[in-house]
Amino acid sequence: MEGTSASTGLLALVGGGEWSEGAEFDAELLERSGGTEVLVLPTAAAYQRPDKAVAWAERWFAHLGASVRPLMVLRHTDALEAENVLVVAQSRFVYLAGGSPLHLRSVLKGSPLFDALVTAWRGGAVVAGSSAGAMVLCDPMIDPRGGAFTVGLGLVEQLAVAPHHHPGGSHLLWRTLELAPVGVAVAGIPERTALLRERDGSWRAAGAAAKDVTIYLDGKVVGLGALPA
Numbered sequence: 001m002e003g004t005s006a007s008t009g010l011l012a013l014v015g016g017g018e019w020s021e022g023a024e025f026d027a028e029l030l031e032r033s034g035g036t037e038v039l040v041l042p043t044a045a046a047y048q049r050p051d052k053a054v055a056w057a058e059r060w061f062a063h064l065g066a067s068v069r070p071l072m073v074l075r076h077t078d079a080l081e082a083e084n085v086l087v088v089a090q091s092r093f094v095y096l097a098g099g100s101p102l103h104l105r106s107v108l109k110g111s112p113l114f115d116a117l118v119t120a121w122r123g124g125a126v127v128a129g130s131s132a133g134a135m136v137l138c139d140p141m142i143d144p145r146g147g148a149f150t151v152g153l154g155l156v157e158q159l160a161v162a163p164h165h166h167p168g169g170s171h172l173l174w175r176t177l178e179l180a181p182v183g184v185a186v187a188g189i190p191e192r193t194a195l196l197r198e199r200d201g202s203w204r205a206a207g208a209a210a211k212d213v214t215i216y217l218d219g220k221v222v223g224l225g226a227l228p229a
Contacts, residue, residue, distance in 0.1 A: 008199055009033075009125045011156070013137065014207075015163045016098055017191030018130035019060035022208030025194050026128075027064050033093035033126040036066045043107050044099030044132035046074040053097045079111035089116040093126045096133030098163075101144060104136045108153060118155060127155070128194075131163040140184060147175040149184075156197070158228045162188045167212055177216050185227055188214040201229030 010032050012025065019026070030038065040057045042050035054070040061068050071087055073079050088094060094117055096104065108114040121127045129137045135144075138159045141152030149160065160180070162173055165188030173188065180186055189195050193207035203224045205213040215222050 008197075009121050009123070009127060010199065011121065011137075011197040012126070012128035013134035013156075013161055013187065013189060013195045013197075014128060014130035015134070015161075015165055015189030015191050015193050015195075015209075015213075016131035018095075018098060019057050020192055022192035023060075023194070025196070025206040026060070028206070029093065029126050029128055030061070030064055030066050035092045037069055037091075037093065038066055039069050039071055039087065039091040039094045040097060041071050041073055041094065042097045042099070043073050044101065044104035044136075045097050046099070046103055046107075048099050050074060050097075053099070057095070057097070073107060073113060076107050076111065079107050079113035082112075085112045085116045088113055089120055091120060091125060094120065094128070096127075096129040096136070098131030098133060101132035101135040101141060104132050105141070105153060108136070114153060121155065124199075134161040134163060134189065134195075137161075140181070142176055142186075147172040148179050149176075149181065156228060158184050160184060160186045161195075162186055163191075165190050165212070165214060167214075177219065180216070180218075182218060184217075185222070186216040187227070188212075188216065195224075195227075197227075203227045 042053040045053045058068045137155040139152035139154035140149040143150045190209035193209045
């Protein structure tokens with residue numbers, strides 16, 4: 001995928017714990033979308049009660065004055081259906097739930113539905129991904145099976161997301177940092193916290209643990225200004 005453009009919509013990479021107290025940045029995402037409906041794809045939770053993920057989102061956004069439209073894209077064939085592609089293309093706020101990043105990638109990779117999501121984002125739509133959703137939107141992607149790197153979908157390049165981050169990290173995170181390619185930033189994002197990319201390519205942190213968002217680059221902790229535009 002080509003590098004990201006400055007004329008995109010707002011992007012939110014969430015560290016997990018989506019749709020819960022502390023994730024108040026969702027109110028801003030909703031406002032920036034210009035609408036009152038959130039399109040939720042529980043794809044990553046396909047084997048973990050996707051209906052439960054949708055119900056959780058419905059409760060959360062109801063208290064923000066919005067409705068949730070679930071799109072049950074659970075298999076790759078679902079991402080090929082013209083009706084589903086059109087729904088994504090017309091949405092102003094698309095949210096990818098957490099779950100399995102490998103399954104989410106397998107469903108969306110090379111699909112017209114993901115192409116529609118990219119086009120919508122480049123046209124100004126808000127796109128959010130939590131945990132698995134955040135991981136898959138970047139390239140490279142951290143492989144949850146061992147912390148090495150694999151190919152992501154590349155909405156943002158030269159960036160990998162380590163969700164559920166906490167100060168001090170973990171053994172898996174340190175292995176990831178040791179294996180990180182030169183020039184690839186790794187964003188450690190805590191739960192109920194988001195790394196937000198603005199239309200101009202600048203980044204900021206928001207949410208319950210915004211101060212604990214940590215960017216690692218070439219073995220060093222760096223500021224948000226080191227993230228790819």
